[in-house]
Amino acid sequence: MISELLINAFLVTVMLAIAIALLKTRTVIFTVILTSAYSLVAALMFITLDAVDVAFTEASVGAGISTILFLAAMAYLPKKEEENFSNQFLPALSCIILGAILIWCSYDLPEIGLISSPIHQHIVPDYILGSRNDIGIPNIVTSVLASYRGYDTFGETIVVFTAGVAVLVLLQNNKKNPKNTKSKINKIDKKVG
Amino acid sequence: MYLAALIACGISGILILVRIILGKTTFDRILAINSLGTIIVLGIALHGFYSGRPEFLDIAIVYALINFIGTIAVLKLFSTGSLGDIQK
Amino acid sequence: MELVKDIITGVFFFIGSMSIIIGACGLIKLPDVFSRIHAAGMIDTGGTAFFLLGMIVQSGWSLITVKLVLIGVFIFFTSPVTSHVTANLAREKKLTPVGKKIGKVL
Amino acid sequence: MIKSFWLFVILLGLWLLMSGHYSVLITSLGVVSCAFCVYLARRAKLIDNEGLPLFFFPRLINYILWLFKEIFNSNVGTGKAIITGNISPEIFIVKSSQNTDVARVTYANSITLTPGTVTTKINKNEFEVHALNSSFGDDVRRNLMDRKVKWLEGNN
Incomplete structure (x- = not known):
């Protein structure tokens, strides 16, 4: 128990240190690197909470794919962030108030892993008991995602796919007449600055 | 025993974090992040053994691969300025 | 038998812990990128090998052993590649290493 | 051809080791996906002395x-x-x-x-x-x- 507390305290400290370093840095590539490190540590946190599947997703999506996507987007950005000297009192105040409200609300949540909490009473026992006979896939999370809530997953996949296709269509590199695209981009560049 | 090893991982993780935050050049930071990834892989495996559920090793394998791909992607962007084949 | 296993694992873990802590100290202490790569290499090879060996001794013959060996293989294949690419890029970006050059250099 | 066969054997062995469930359906899915991977590797011309150095x-x-x-x-x-x-x-x-x-x-x-x-x-x-x-x-x-x-x- 005490060791569990020790590990959690260590992980939270490391995450806090990374977050402070993120605030201090001005180089864009370093921001992306630190974000990747942050999600690595966050996935460790999920492991200590016994949420292996979430940790898997965090490791592959948070630390892997999103880092690469950020990097690909970063190729269009300037190397350094601009210094911003405007008054930051109001944003800081709103952040602190929001955080205080969230912490205050978290006191009403049931304890982690409590069996009598409502989320473990309603439909989860059905899924856990029936999964092997109904569907026959060894992994319960997979059977919930792909079968019990199959329509949900189907809809989500369609939404994500449509969004991806739309982005590809918008950003398509016009290969037939590259001059056209280039002049357009140049015009936009001139307009922006 | 496992706890002692985990604490050693934690100490070296903190030392590496110091290098990440101090680091003069980008290469120092990339190198340190890569080492932090290795430490985290070891930490996951050790934590699995410590809590008596060595099934966590699957995640450690995924990490070991993701860490490599991430580092190579960062270095490629740093060398060529883009990830894809954008004609300049 | 269990005691012998535990002692062997303890020795391996001790060497691995020393290795990663010395490597992390080296990352802070050494003067430039090219020297720090050696310290990072110490974490990647010495630390990983001994920790994994210790866990292999504990797990005996099972599927877990195979997974541990796989982690070791992945890290041992990928670590020199990242080290080399980092060093190569640092040279390409005209970072000059501390220390002397012997003979002609590429 | 013999290199493709060896690649298939290595991939299938890795699959069987990692999966841990040996029912007919899951194993056949594994065989199909390994065969698909080998096909992709052949199509991308990855199977040569560099990709699979058997002489080592x-x-x-x-x-x-x-x-x-x-x-x-x-x-x-x-x-x-x-x-x-x-x-x-x-x-x-x-x-x-x-x-x-x-x-x-x-x-x-x-x-x-x-x-x-x-x-x-x-x-x-x-x-x-x-x-x-x-x-x-x-x-x-x-x-x-x-x-x-x-x-x-x-x-x-």
């Missing part, structure tokens, strides 16, 4: 054991150098005597894998090596590892 395998175990011994020794040396602060970095060129690209890559990676020495640049068969200390540098300049990799390569 007979002597590989011997070399790996020797490499592990070497890695342990240089780990001890690097640890000592870091603790005592006895560092005088140097950079120099060694020549490699291997014929195939795979063997050259193996040699360069072996140099990098032993802590204390890193290959920084590669030009045909000249490696530029950075060493932490002149004793590590001497280890590389004695060309022992070069001869070992040459032996690993065989007469191909």
Whole structure:
């Protein structure tokens, strides 16, 4: 128990240190690197909470794919962030108030892993008991995602796919007449600055 | 025993974090992040053994691969300025 | 038998812990990128090998052993590649290493 | 063709080891996906002497054991150098005597894998090596590892 507390305290400290370093840095590539490190540590946190599947997703999506996507987007950005000297009192105040409200609300949540909490009473026992006979896939999370809530997953996949296709269509590199695209981009560049 | 090893991982993780935050050049930071990834892989495996559920090793394998791909992607962007084949 | 296993694992873990802590100290202490790569290499090879060996001794013959060996293989294949690419890029970006050059250099 | 077969066997073995469930449906899914991977690799022309260096395998175990011994020794040396602060970095060129690209890559990676020495640049068969200390540098300049990799390569 005490060791569990020790590990959690260590992980939270490391995450806090990374977050402070993120605030201090001005180089864009370093921001992306630190974000990747942050999600690595966050996935460790999920492991200590016994949420292996979430940790898997965090490791592959948070630390892997999103880092690469950020990097690909970063190729269009300037190397350094601009210094911003405007008054930051109001944003800081709103952040602190929001955080205080969230912490205050978290006191009403049931304890982690409590069996009598409502989320473990309603439909989860059905899924856990029936999964092997109904569907026959060894992994319960997979059977919930792909079968019990199959329509949900189907809809989500369609939404994500449509969004991806739309982005590809918008950003398509016009290969037939590259001059056209280039002049357009140049015009936009001139307009922006 | 496992706890002692985990604490050693934690100490070296903190030392590496110091290098990440101090680091003069980008290469120092990339190198340190890569080492932090290795430490985290070891930490996951050790934590699995410590809590008596060595099934966590699957995640450690995924990490070991993701860490490599991430580092190579960062270095490629740093060398060529883009990830894809954008004609300049 | 269990005691012998535990002692062997303890020795391996001790060497691995020393290795990663010395490597992390080296990352802070050494003067430039090219020297720090050696310290990072110490974490990647010495630390990983001994920790994994210790866990292999504990797990005996099972599927877990195979997974541990796989982690070791992945890290041992990928670590020199990242080290080399980092060093190569640092040279390409005209970072000059501390220390002397012997003979002609590429 | 024989290389595709070996790739299929290796992939299927990896699948069976990682899955842990051996019902008919899941195993057949594994066989299909492994076959698809082999098809993709053939289509991308990845299966050649570089992608699957079969001629390494007979002597590989011997070399790996020797490499592990070497890695342990240089780990001890690097640890000592870091603790005592006895560092005088140097950079120099060694020549490699291997014929195939795979063997050259193996040699360069072996140099990098032993802590204390890193290959920084590669030009045909000249490696530029950075060493932490002149004793590590001497280890590389004695060309022992070069001869070992040459032996690993065989007469191909």
